[in-house]
Amino acid sequence: MPDITCRREIDWKSYALSDVGCVRPVNEDALIEMPEKQIWAVADGMGGHEIGDVASRKIIELLEAIEPAKKLSDVVDQVEDVLTHANHLLIDYAQQALNHQTMGTTVVCLIIKENVGIAVWVGDSRLYRKRNNQLQQLTRDHSQVEEMVQMGLISREEAETHPNKNVITRAIGVEQQLFVDINVFSSQVGDTFLLCSDGLYNSVSRAHMDAMLAQRDAEICVLELMKTALNNGAEDNVSLIVVKGEPGRFVPG
Numbered sequence: 092m093p094d095i096t097c098r099r100e101i102d103w104k105s106y107a108l109s110d111v112g113c114v115r116p117v118n119e120d121a122l123i124e125m126p127e128k129q130i131w132a133v134a135d136g137m138g139g140h141e142i143g144d145v146a147s148r149k150i151i152e153l154l155e156a157i158e159p160a161k162k163l164s165d166v167v168d169q170v171e172d173v174l175t176h177a178n179h180l181l182i183d184y185a186q187q188a189l190n191h192q193t194m195g196t197t198v199v200c201l202i203i204k205e206n207v208g209i210a211v212w213v214g215d216s217r218l219y220r221k222r223n224n225q226l227q228q229l230t231r232d233h234s235q236v237e238e239m240v241q242m243g244l245i246s247r248e249e250a251e252t253h254p255n256k257n258v259i260t261r262a263i264g265v266e267q268q269l270f271v272d273i274n275v276f277s278s279q280v281g282d283t284f285l286l287c288s289d290g291l292y293n294s295v296s297r298a299h300m301d302a303m304l305a306q307r308d309a310e311i312c313v314l315e316l317m318k319t320a321l322n323n324g325a326e327d328n329v330s331l332i333v334v335k336g337e338p339g340r341f342v343p344g
Contacts, residue, residue, distance in 0.1 A: 100339035101280050103203060105131060106309040108317050109330040112290055119143030120288050120330035121151040128159050129203040130166070131332050133216050135288040137262065138194035145184075146196035146264050150177050154200070163204035167273070170200055170211050174263060174271055181264030195264035199230055199286050201334065208278035213271055214262050217292060219300070220276070221283040226301040229274055233261035257289065283312070284334040290327035294320035309333040 103126055111118040119136035121144070134150045136143030153173045160166045185194045197214025210218045215232040231237060235258040236250040250256060261270060278284075283304050292300070295316055303319070306312045312333040320329045 099280070101203075101205070101278070101336045102339035103129060103334055103336055104309050105332055105334040106313045107131075107330075107332040108313045110317060110321065110325075110328065112294075112325040112328050113321060114324075114326045115328055117144060118328045119147055120290070120328040121147035122286075122330050122332055123151045123154055124332055124334075125155070125157075128157065128166075130154065130157065130170070130200065131284075131286055131334055132198060132200040133286045133288055133330050133332060134196045134198040135214065135216050135290075135328070135330070136194075136196040138192065142189065142192065142194040143196065146181050146194050147198075149180060150174070150196055150198050150263065153177055163202070163207055163209065166202050166204065167209055167211065170202065171271055174198065174211070174213065175269055178263045178267075178269040182267065185264065193265065195262035197233075197259065197262055197288070201284055201286055201332075203278050203334075206278055208276050208282075208284070210274040210276070211271060213269065215259050216286070216288050219285040219287075219304075221285070221301065221304045222279070222281065224305070226297065226304065229276060230272070232259075233272070234259045256293075278336060280336050280338050282336045283309075285312075285331060286334075287331040288328060290325055290329035291316065291320055291331050293327065294323045294325040294329065304333070307335075309335045 105124045107124045122133045134147035136147035157169045197216045199212040199216040202209045215234045218229045236253045236256045239245045303315045
């Protein structure tokens with residue numbers, strides 16, 4: 092009787108939460124978790140009430156319509172097409188209905204297919220991965236201070252308190268030509284991913300974020316991080332999704 096090789100699937104468990112924060116009157120963030128399609132996303136709108144929230148929700152609405160695909164490249168292509176389409180829609184809407192008033196949104200998407208993960212993002216919403224007790228940021232902010240850090244003009248520590256830390260250099264709905272960044276990385280059992288808007292990482296220290304992500308339950312991670320952000324007086328909307336890889340069923344490999 093021939094040997095049968097089996098592999099173990101990864102079961103991705105997630106929990107998502109968004110809050111208006113302690114200062115802003117309206118929540119301009121939006122998020123989506125689609126574990127059945129293995130797509131998660133956080134969007135952070137800008138432009139004010141009835142502008143920023145429209146922008147972020149439009150992104151999420153379009154992402155919801157993405158069709159499942161067997162090939163990871165096909166899923167990534169769909170996500171890129173959604174972001175490009177949303178960029179044109181938001182620009183047209185601002186020109187026609189808002190007298191050219193600026194509106195836009197950042198977005199960070201996590202796509203997972205078996206042992207491969209992909210981050211697709213525009214702006215300063217972030218994706219982190221915690222693996223083997225090490226926390227790593229998998230996206231790079233499209234922001235003025237990040238460019239200054241990369242050029243060696245300021246240190247990473249100075250960037251945390253720089254007066255222009257909230258000035259972003261890319262967003263969906265602002266420029267006719269959209270540049271989307273993509274990062275490909277491995278994913279495995281035991282990995283924990285965190286997607287979040289800047290309202291979280293500006294209110295919670297990296298050390299505390301690291302400690303909370305060690306929790307085994309995704310819901311507990313999210314609730315504890317949100318509690319900390321609000322206790323620290325979060326000045327912006329706070330949105331986050333935690334995705335954890337657990338051992339799944341054995342399948343022929």
